[in-house]
Amino acid sequence: MRTRRRLALVAVVGALALVTGWSASAQESPDRGLYRVTAADAEARTEVARSGVDVLGVRGGAVEVVASPAQASALRARGFDVELTGDVAAALTSRSGPRSVADFPAGDEGYHTYDEMVAELRAAADEHAEIASLSSVGSSYEGRDMPIVKISDNAATDEDEPEVLFTCTMHAREHLTTEMCLRIVNRFTDGYGSDETVTGFVDTREIWVIPSQNPDGAEFDISGGEYQGWRKNRQPNEDGSVGTDLNRNFSYKWGCCGGSSGTPSAETYRGASAASAPEVTNVQNWVNSRVVGGEQQITAHIDFHTFSELVLWPFGHTNDQVTEGMTEEEYARFEDVGTRMAESNGYTPGQSSSLYITDGDINDWMWGTHKVLSFCFEMYPASGGIDGFYPPDEEIGPQTARNDAAVDILLTNAG
Known part of the structure; x- marks a missing residue:
């Protein structure tokens, strides 16, 4: 692994607040938002997955997803508790850090292209x-x-x-x-x-x-x-x-x-x-x-x-x-x-x-x-x-x- 500067992995919400000024109380939802959807059992989680959202993970009775505002609204209409937690584009920009064209973002070059x-x-x-x-x-x-x-x-x-x-x-x-x-x-x-x-x-x-x-x-x-x-x-x-x-x-x-x-x-x-x-x-x-x-x-x-x-x-x-x-x-x-x-x-x-x-x-x-x-x-x-x-x-x-x-x-x- 090449010698490189350590790029600290920051929490998404914290990064957005510090880097972009984003907050869950913003008036406009992002085109692709990060959402936490309460879904305590497999049947509910399956319904969330079938809605077309991008399921990132399941933890603690909730599903972390990427969704559009329309998808989030549709889930709320079905009775799900849906919380907007971040903006995907801003989160990816924050995580990427400086560019390293033709390689992984600077600081992550230990990964193999x-x-x-x-x-x-x-x-x-x-x-x-x-x-x-x-x-x-x-x-x-x-x-x-x-x-x-x-x-x-x-x-x-x-x-x-x-x-x-x-x-x-x-x-x-x-x-x-x-x-x-x-x-x-x-x-x-x-x-x-x-x-x-x-x-x-x-x-x-x-x-x-x-x-x-x-x-x-x-x-x-x-x-x-x-x-x-x-x-x-x-x-x-x-x-x-x-x-x-x-x-x-x-x-x-x-x-x-x-x-x-x-x-x-x-x-x-x-x-x-x-x-x-x-x-x-x-x-x-x-x-x-x-x-x-x-x-x-x-x-x-x-x-x-x-x-x-x-x-x-x-x-x-x-x-x-x-x-x-x-x-x-x-x-x-x-x-x-x-x-x-x-x-x-x-x-x-x-x-x-x-x-x-x-x-x-x-x-x-x-x-x-x-x-x-x-x-x-x-x-x-x-x-x-x-x-x-x-x-x-x-x-x-x-x-x-x-x-x-x-x-x-x-x-x-x-x-």
Whole structure:
């Protein structure tokens, strides 16, 4: 990590008051406001999410969202307590700080741009050629490669060993997850031969890592050296808007259950059809390709997101634990492994739908289609507004290392 000045992360409301003079008592609402919506249970939170707002996080009986004044008014009309807490544009400007064009905003250069990420992966594969190989699952909408790294004691050979997949950066603004996948790559290559735990897993597993499932969106999110608060990919829609929410575009139960939006401009737009986003098609096709001799070789998976400090498991499309595609014994295994991982990192465990209903997400697809033990990790911080997606780069080391034990628990249970 390069030497740099520490850019302090300030609270959104305080920053707005000091930097822009904004206050909740302002006469005019911002075009895109930060709101706190009281919603104590999953049913209420699902109703909030279905309204088309951008859900940032859930904490303390409330949902933090980005919404337009019209969306906020519509929620109030439905009986929700809706409090305006900030202006998105002002919050992003405050968090971005000085510009560092073609890189992260000044002070956050410890995060990897797309080109820096690719260079890091190439270096790992070159320096550890016997145990690491670098390839691609395909190209993004704008033509960027989506690299994948394989780590195993005989990386060039498809051995009869349990395979484990780690995926990151589904949503563009969740840059800490790219760093999480890079840590996994570096830990299991640099530590081989010297770290007994690492060596044991590399010798008995095939570890796959996709550090960025949304390279176009991630690059756009830091365009001009300022944070954009962008979530989706960069694929144009028929109505002139841009972007599909990749984590609502997977084929299993796509659009089934009110857990995504059919409106292209919505933050949870599910796409024109299942797997209509090339990034999702690439991931699905690659996972499908790991069915060898009629048996899926991947046995376990984590998809890393930010933020809220949660460990979540399927299903997201239903509140039921025992249902089509999930037996009582299978759910108990998810709960057992998920709870143990959460105990190791201090996150909160639970079924995905305990927050609110989602459909077309990668975890439901991995389990519903391939019976892969698949989890969603929502990383640091535990709560926040739009700034929660942009922790200072000083947090990269401690917050990625925080998940080492959880990664090891998953690898152990992949056998």
